[in-house]
Amino acid sequence: MAKIFCVANQKGGVGKTTSAVNLAAGLAKVGQRVLLVDLDPQGNATMGSGVDKRQLELSVYDVLLESASIQEAAIFSEKCGYHVLGANRELAGAEVELVDLERRDQRLKLALEVVQQEFDFVLIDCPPSLSMLTLNGLCAAHGVIVPMQCEYFALEGLTDLVNTIKQVHANLNPDLKIIGLLRVMFDPRITLQQQVSEQLKSHFGDKVFNTVIPRNVRLAEAPSYGLPGVVFDPSAKGSQAFVEFAKELVQRIPTL
Ligand code: ATP
Ligand code: MG
Numbered sequence: 001m002a003k004i005f006c007v008a009n010q011k012g013g014v015g016k017t018t019s020a021v022n023l024a025a026g027l028a029k030v031g032q033r034v035l036l037v038d039l040d041p042q043g044n045a046t047m048g049s050g051v052d053k054r055q056l057e058l059s060v061y062d063v064l065l066e067s068a069s070i071q072e073a074a075i076f077s078e079k080c081g082y083h084v085l086g087a088n089r090e091l092a093g094a095e096v097e098l099v100d101l102e103r104r105d106q107r108l109k110l111a112l113e114v115v116q117q118e119f120d121f122v123l124i125d126c127p128p129s130l131s132m133l134t135l136n137g138l139c140a141a142h143g144v145i146v147p148m149q150c151e152y153f154a155l156e157g158l159t160d161l162v163n164t165i166k167q168v169h170a171n172l173n174p175d176l177k178i179i180g181l182l183r184v185m186f187d188p189r190i191t192l193q194q195q196v197s198e199q200l201k202s203h204f205g206d207k208v209f210n211t212v213i214p215r216n217v218r219l220a221e222a223p224s225y226g227l228p229g230v231v232f233d234p235s236a237k238g239s240q241a242f243v244e245f246a247k248e249l250v251q252r253i254p255t256l
Pocket of ligand 1: 011012013014015016017018019040044126127128184185186213214215216217219220221238
């Protein structure tokens with residue numbers, strides 16, 4: 001049965017998509033069967049996995065509106081080694097179209113039930129909001145991976161997300177929990193980042209992943225080649241960190 005994780009943080013530009021595509025590629029590299037679901041109308045995870053969002057015949061939009069199954073809509077990215085359920089701007093309309101429908105927050109969960117046996121991991125790249133799209137992700141998931149930068153307001157920013165996760169846990173999805181906080185774009189030369197990193201560890205203990213993702217320009221360059229850094233330049237520090245993170249996650253699964 002697939003482990004289903006959202007990569008979420010309502011803050012924009014914190015590294016959600018970079019984490020989702022590189023973790024997907026890292027997990028594929030260590031032999032896991034992975035489905036990456038792009039739940040963001042920006043379609044960055046789709047493009048960053050070598051799938052052209054402008055040429056999608058079927059996307060996560062069709063899955064949410066129940067006009068296609070995941071088997072029909074997901075595409076295997078040869079270069080990346082994992083399946084992609086893509087998104088494009090059309091998905092922005094789903095928010096409105098779902099409003100009047102039954103089980104509107106459970107659409108992704110129901111669609112994923114059918115493919116549970118075909119994957120070891122399903123990773124869901126969420127948009128930077130706590131919208132109906134993100135809610136579909138949280139209702140479908142066993143847990144949340146929270147990428148965060150070790151900046152001054154990092155802890156404050158977490159409060160909204162933690163409260164939302166608690167509410168979804170209490171009302172909609174009793175399985176849901178925080179799997180862990182992933183420190184990303186880390187620069188050890190910056191004293192403040194070290195301090196915030198220490199604060200995170202003292203607040204959240206072993207909910208903070210051991211692996212730290214450094215700030216690394218190769219990770220930022222890779223999307224323009226339509227590839228995760230892990231595939232684009234496997235020897236880069238950032239890429240190696242994501243493969244380490246994939247291994248850490250696989251090791252943690254039995255303890256979850
Ligand atoms: P959004 O909220 O818009 O969806 P996001 O949280 O998905 O954004 P990303 O798109 O992954 O964030 O990253 C934001 C920017 O930071 C991108 O330009 C990305 O290339 C860059 N970036 C992410 N992680 C790293 C890193 N470890 N080192 C250097 N640059 C990074
Ligand atoms: Mg993103």
